[in-house]
Amino acid sequence: xxxxxRKVLPGFSLTLGYTVFYLGLLVLLPITAVFVKAGSLSLHxxxxxxxxxxxxxxYLLTFGTSFVAAxxxxxxxxxxxxxxxxxxxxxxxxxxxxxxLPLALPTAVGGLVYASLYVENGWLGxxxxxxxxxGAYTRLGxxxxxxxxxxxxxxxxVQPVLAxxxxxxxxxSSSLGATRxxxxxFVILPTLFPALITGFALAFARSIGEYGSVVFISGNMPFKTxxxxxxxxxxxxxxxxxxxxxxxxxxxxxxFSMLLVINFLESWSRRHDR
Amino acid sequence: MSIRIQGVSKNFGSFRALDxxxxxxxxxxxxxLLGPSGSGKTTLLRIIAGLEVADRGTVLHHDENxxxxxxRDRKVGFVFQHYALFRHMTIAENIGYGLRVxxxxxxxxxxxxxxxxxxxxxxxxGSRYPAQLSGGQRQRVALxxxxxxxxxxxxxxxxxxxxxxxxxxxLRQWLRKLHxxxxxxxxxxxHDQEEAFEVADHVVxxxxxxxxxxxxxxxxxxxxxxAFVMDFLGNVNVFHGRVERGRAVVSGLSVAYPDYxxxxxxxxxxxxxxxxxxxxxxPTEAGSLAAKVLHVNPTGSRTKVELRALDSNQLINVxxxxxxxxxxxxxxxxxxxxxxxxxRVFVPDYEI
Numbered sequence: 001x002x003x004x005x006r007k008v009l010p011g012f013s014l015t016l017g018y019t020v021f022y023l024g025l026l027v028l029l030p031i032t033a034v035f036v037k038a039g040s041l042s043l044h045x046x047x048x049x050x051x052x053x054x055x056x057x058x059y060l061l062t063f064g065t066s067f068v069a070a071x072x073x074x075x076x077x078x079x080x081x082x083x084x085x086x087x088x089x090x091x092x093x094x095x096x097x098x099x100x101l102p103l104a105l106p107t108a109v110g111g112l113v114y115a116s117l118y119v120e121n122g123w124l125g126x127x128x129x130x131x132x133x134x135g136a137y138t139r140l141g142x143x144x145x146x147x148x149x150x151x152x153x154x155x156x157x158v159q160p161v162l163a164x165x166x167x168x169x170x171x172x173s174s175s176l177g178a179t180r181x182x183x184x185x186f187v188i189l190p191t192l193f194p195a196l197i198t199g200f201a202l203a204f205a206r207s208i209g210e211y212g213s214v215v216f217i218s219g220n221m222p223f224k225t226x227x228x229x230x231x232x233x234x235x236x237x238x239x240x241x242x243x244x245x246x247x248x249x250x251x252x253x254x255x256f257s258m259l260l261v262i263n264f265l266e267s268w269s270r271r272h273d274r
Numbered sequence: 275m276s277i278r279i280q281g282v283s284k285n286f287g288s289f290r291a292l293d294x295x296x297x298x299x300x301x302x303x304x305x306x307l308l309g310p311s312g313s314g315k316t317t318l319l320r321i322i323a324g325l326e327v328a329d330r331g332t333v334l335h336h337d338e339n340x341x342x343x344x345x346r347d348r349k350v351g352f353v354f355q356h357y358a359l360f361r362h363m364t365i366a367e368n369i370g371y372g373l374r375v376x377x378x379x380x381x382x383x384x385x386x387x388x389x390x391x392x393x394x395x396x397x398x399x400g401s402r403y404p405a406q407l408s409g410g411q412r413q414r415v416a417l418x419x420x421x422x423x424x425x426x427x428x429x430x431x432x433x434x435x436x437x438x439x440x441x442x443x444x445l446r447q448w449l450r451k452l453h454x455x456x457x458x459x460x461x462x463x464x465h466d467q468e469e470a471f472e473v474a475d476h477v478v479x480x481x482x483x484x485x486x487x488x489x490x491x492x493x494x495x496x497x498x499x500x501a502f503v504m505d506f507l508g509n510v511n512v513f514h515g516r517v518e519r520g521r522a523v524v525s526g527l528s529v530a531y532p533d534y535x536x537x538x539x540x541x542x543x544x545x546x547x548x549x550x551x552x553x554x555x556x557p558t559e560a561g562s563l564a565a566k567v568l569h570v571n572p573t574g575s576r577t578k579v580e581l582r583a584l585d586s587n588q589l590i591n592v593x594x595x596x597x598x599x600x601x602x603x604x605x606x607x608x609x610x611x612x613x614x615x616x617x618r619v620f621v622p623d624y625e626i
Contacts, residue, residue, distance in 0.1 A: 168358035171325050172416075174345045175352040176372035177423060186375070190362040272362045272403040 031252065037245040049243035050250045054222050055231060058247075062228040063254065065139060066207035069146030070154075073203045074196050076147065077154025084155070085162045099155045102148050111213030114145050118217075137219030142227065145213040150203030157199040158192060165191055194269045201262040208255050275336045275426040275459050276301040277322060282331030284317055284483075291317040292328070293483040299476075301336070304453045304460045306474035308467060310506065314483040315463045316431055322461065323429050324348045335426060348427075351420030351458075355432040357412045359404040365415050366391070366400035372423035390418040393452070410441040417449075421456070430462035434469065446473050467507050471495070479503050501620035504545045511551070511590050513544040522619045525586055527561045529617050542621045546614045548593040549576065553602060554611045562611035565590055567604050572596070579604060581612065 038046065049055070084096055102110065118125045118135025128135060135141050165188060173183040211229040218225040226234075228251050235244035277299040284292040292314045299305050307315035320326035322333060324345035332341045340348055359368050367374075369390050370383045378386075391397050394414040396407075404412055413433060420428060433449070434442040450473050453460055464470050470477050471491040479486045479494060479502075487499040498504040505512070515524035518539035522531040534540070554562065565581035568589075577599040581590040590612060594602070604610065 166356075166358060168354045168356065169360060171345070172352065172354060172358040172419075173360075173371070173375075175323055175325065175348070175350060176375060176419065177346045177349075178371075178375040179346065182375045186371070187360055272364075273405060 034245050034248050034252065037242060038249045041242045041246055045242070046246050049235075049240075049246040054226070055228070055247060055250075057223045058226050058228040058231045059250065059254070061139065061142070061226065062208055062251070063258075065142045065146055065227070066204050066210075069143050069150055069207050070200045070204035072143070072147050073150045073154045074200050077151055077199060077203075078158055078192070078196060080151075081155045081158040081162055085159055100152050102150075103152050107145075107149055107210065107212035108216060110148050111145050111216030114141065114148065114213070115217040118144070136217055137221075137225065139218075139225060141217040141219075142214050142225065145217050146207040146210060149210050149213060150206050153202035153206060154196070154199035157202065158195045161192055161195040190269075194266050197262060197266040197269060201259055201266070204262070205255060205259060208251065277427060277459060277461070278334040278337075279318070279322070280332045280334070282318070282321060282328045282333065284314075284321065284326065284329050290483050292321070295331070295483070295485055297478060297485060297488070299459060299461060301459055302457045303476055304450070304474050305462075305476040305478060306470035307461060307463045307478050307480060308465070308470040308506075309480035309486075310465060312482075313480040315465075315480045318480070319429050319431055319461060319463050322427070323350050323352045325352070349423070349425050351417075351423075351425035351428045353413070353416050353420050353428070353430040353433050355435045357404070357409075357416045357436075359412055359416055359419070361404055364401050364403055365396065365407070368404065368415055369400075369418045369422050371419060376423060386422055390422055393421075394418045408441075409437050410445060413437065413445065414448075417452075421458070425458065428458050428460040430460065432463055432465070434464075442469075449473055479506060481506070498618065501543055501545070504618060504620065509548055509591065511546045511548065513546070513588070515542060515544045516540060517542045517619055517621060522617060525563060525583070527563055527613065529614060531617070531619050533619070534621065540621055542619050545618045545620070546616070548578070548591040550614060550616045551590070551592045552613050552615055553579070553592055553594060553598075553604075554613070555602065557611045558613050560613060562613040563590075565610055565612055567606050567608045567610060569606060570599075570604055572599065581610065584609070 041049065080095075080099065084092065084099075115122075115136045117123050118128065118141060119137075120126065120129045122136070125135065133140070135144055169187055169191075170183055173187045174180075178186065209229065211227075211233070214227055215230060218227065218230070220226050220230050228247060232244045232247050232251075235241075235247065277297075279295060279297045279299075282292055282295045283290075295314070295318060297318075307318060309315045317326060321328045324340070324343055324347075328341065332339055334340065335348070345352075360371065363371065366387050370387045373383045373386060387400065388397075391400055394417065396411060396414065396418075399407070399411075404415065407415065413436075417430075417433070430449075434445055437445065446469060462473070475490065476488065477491050477494050478488050481502050487494055487503050489497075494503065495507060498507060504510055513524040515522055516539045517523075517531055517534040519537055520530065520532050520535050522529050522534075522542065522544050524544050529544075534542075552558075557564070564584045566584060567579060568582050569580040571578040571580075575596075576593040577596055579592045579594060579599075581592060582588070583590060592612065602610075
């Protein structure tokens, strides 16, 4: 019996084929190379490279600052997306365009500018440092640049969802007796939740890999302000390629499992759309 | 609880949505706002609900001036055309929402939700999400949600507009029955005259931001106040004729019209409903129009016949009982003679 193609959209095998091919070529192949290179180390050497006290401090700092920065971005980016979709005001388009700027700017420039602003005699630093707030060469500085780098991801994922919210649902809520805050908390926020999680995941992932801006503002002090990517570069400069890739492997595995958990959370928050 | 609207106006930019509208909705009535799109009916409903603010005028609920109240303080239940259910909440959570935001205890809420699920005949579906229900079920949930906090007034904006014909008919009858049970003052918006007549006990006909006529379905249908109402209620033949000395004349056909006794003739539109036209195989003594049968549609409780007048080429719609139709044995191409049993004449409102 002849098989009948019952799919509505044609080209499934072609598009899937390309997807697998490009993902393989662009993502999986380099990652595999990393694993292979790391595999050239003996188990003892591998462990010795990835589990030093210095490396552990770097992982903790990388994931900690990325997590905090992504959290800040969810609040800040959510707020910006809200303002951009809910209100009209002069200069709105300019602000809208500004949001994407961190994507276009070389992040090293961002890091340099932030550092020069927050040093003791910088524009902001001369007021903040006397108050005990040190934005340069500290963990706070790392969080600041990571917020800068991750901001567009949250804004751009939340914005379309916010624009799509049915205004009638809000009207229904208020005619049912809800205050504005209740409407926000019970109707709008749950609708935004999946997008906020996605935005968080993107900003978080982006921050874990960020190197250019952090290197200029953190001061790169081992045990204090040295993030994992800088540790990798430090190993590379010692021509210890195996050790460098070993640290990369650890970063990859932790990142991947965290993103997996976030994805589960995101699909759980969409359970009502089945 | 009665609703009184006094001199309400509303503009959207330069568009005048409502123009000095005043209306009384008696307590416990079920009233339909009927009109074409852009007639202001939805705007009026939203002003009653507090979802829109009137530029001028007042809204009273049972003598209490609520013009400046926010929607949440008005104790109205509002049902939207596209349900506007909260997608991330279960059916039970949706229905209980109005109680939850007012701080009603969980137990009390549960009791009320169960009661309403029973009322809308969706017992056992409380834990589903809106996406898992059909359109008719969703609209019933929206209605239950609006009723949960026992509103003083129930407002429905084209509540059956998004549903298919069969479900719509069922829901209409169900709404009618529900209203008889709970007796809450209800206003619903529709553009479908059949729906308005079937469900409501009072009909308000609106056009261009004004009320054209208020009355029971029978009053509005039998005694339309003006040409617009006559036209809008649909399915009517309009002849262009003249009135003079107590008679209306349409292409040689003369009918009594005692309302206009002036000897000087005037142009007038003469309206005849399809079921108020008599069809005979031969010319009648009192005068009749010769017409040719174009099309016959015998389905339904009345046979619809489309005719074309021989002299003016005007199309005429006639509705006959199946018995009369069988008696006449009409088929397309036949020549028949039509005469109106009853006409309505509206003389344009201009003075020289």
